[in-house]
Amino acid sequence: MAPNDSAETTGEATSTVVGRRKAARYIVPVAVAGVAAATIGLVPALASSGDPDLPEITAQQLVEKIAASDEEQLSGTLKISTDLGIPSLGGLAGSFVPGAQGGGGASSAAPETKLMELASGTHTLRVAVDGPDRQRLSILGEGSEYSVVHNGDDVWAHDSGSNQVYHARSEGADGKAGKHAAPEGVPATPGELAEEALAAAGDTTSVTVDGTAQVAGRDAYQLLIKPKQSGSTIGSVRIAVDASTGVPLKFTLAPSSGGKAAIDAGFTKVDFRKPAASSFSFTPPKGAEVTEADELSAGAAKNGMDEKARKDVAALGEDFKGLDVIGEGWNAVAEVELPGGAGLPAEGSGDMPAQAQQFLDALGDKVTGDFGSGTVFRTRLVNALMTDDGKVYVGAVTKDALVKAADAAE
Structure with a gap:
């Protein structure tokens, strides 16, 4: 039977749990930092019919379990739905990427452009992770697929719809491999979203264990985060945490106004075994247009975009009070x-x-x-x-x- 254990954060006593990031931000969710927890109590609660019967755990222990999770290998499928009440960003994202307009030569496969699409609508993703140097994320569309592959010193991205390929050199473990780090995007996995929420927890936050659930066929505890204050547009954050590994499997953010979740991201399938090496190999398809990151930078500089951007930022800094x-x-x-x-x-x-x-x-x-x-x-x-x-x-x-x-x- 799962308890409804509570840990309401206060400014008087804190226990900080620090995790270590194991891979690219937009793929692997393993680190949790900055969570204060105290005044832990036990309030028995019955699990709903069909929910797994798991050993008792406190909110403090569950947060520590997330932070201590050292799973570096996984693969799976997840679904993410975002409803922020704003128009789709898919067609607008390129307008805000340097080089996307005015002859900069930006590729439609550039991750900075494509991953912004996750900020609205519903998407199905496939992920594969093998440590900090090999990850793959694919966004599945109707008859098309967009993939980002990080393998050692190389980052490849391919948009099958346009058959465009983007290539960059990733900064290696020694910091000398290349000047282009693996690109970061909006948080895409339940753990990445959980990390953001837990890092923001403070003495205005209530953190409790609210029963159990099954996610992607695995037993999970449900961590519930709620503001103590009134006036926030955020009603609650619910995180389903794998009972065995401590990896967040599902993240749901409910607005205080009610209605459907503003953000709902969860695995539908997950496997913690080592993915096949072929998951991280990539060769540009025949006929694909390949754009190098260095070429984009050179094209932008040639058109005076870098200098203009620097002047605009400088002027903005002077004008803002x-x-x-x-x-x-x-x-x-x-x-x-x-x-x-x-x-x-x-x-x-x-x-x-x-x-x-x-x-x-x-x-x-x-x-x-x-x-x-x-x-x-x-x-x-x-x-x-x-x-x-x-x-x-x-x-x-x-x-x-x-x-x-x-x-x-x-």
Whole structure:
């Protein structure tokens, strides 16, 4: 019978568990850092019908089990669904990658572009891992497949739809192999997402063991993370942890507003045996267009993009007045002053076309407070208040919490 063991984090007593990252961020989830746990208690709870009957474990012990997990070999299939209430980023991602526009020569197979697609929609992935130097991640599409393969000093990426290939040299263990490190992307596995959530846990967080479950045919404990504060857009984070290995098998983030999960990532099949060596071999298919990472950098520099980017960043740094954080924990709100101190054009000012004004009005809500007036732009998790005098307040908090933070900043 699984207990509902609780460990509510406090600022008075902490026990820090530090794990070691074993491979690329977007593939292997093994390290967990920065989790404080104290005041551990036992509250018996019955497992739901059909759930596995596992030995009792405290939240502190389960967090330590995740951090101590040393599984460096696995393969499997997982499904990840993301619903943040924003449009799909698939067609937009390339616009934000250096070299993707203006003759920079970016390849559609470049991981920095393709992995951003995981930030919205539902995707099926296959993963294979054999230590820190060999990993493979594939995104399965309808009649197509996108794969990133890291094998020793080489990183290959292939988009079967366009038959484009991207190649980079990865920095080896001695730091001398090549200047291009294996690319990082959005967290893609349950463990990677769990690491992010646990690292953020503090004295505003409740961490409990909430029963058991079966995930991908394996027995698992369920770790439940919830904010103690009100006003957060995050309702809870649930992590299914493999009872045997300590590897997170499923990650679910539920918004406080209810409805379907904002992020739901879990293995449907998983195998902790050593993957076949052929999983990490790659040869560009016949007729494929191969782009070298060095060529992209050279192309961008030739077109003056690197210099322009440096000037833009320098100018941005001069214009921003700094970033302050209001509040703490789950209710933390970042305050930024826009360059030039100007907000959105006032309604009826004539500075914005009527259709554009209607579009912005449909996306945002007009608000007022001690700070003045502004517009709140909302997603299911992250909201932003842009004031009429050129300040922006951003956080995973409700509209009312944003207004309260803006008032407190005045």
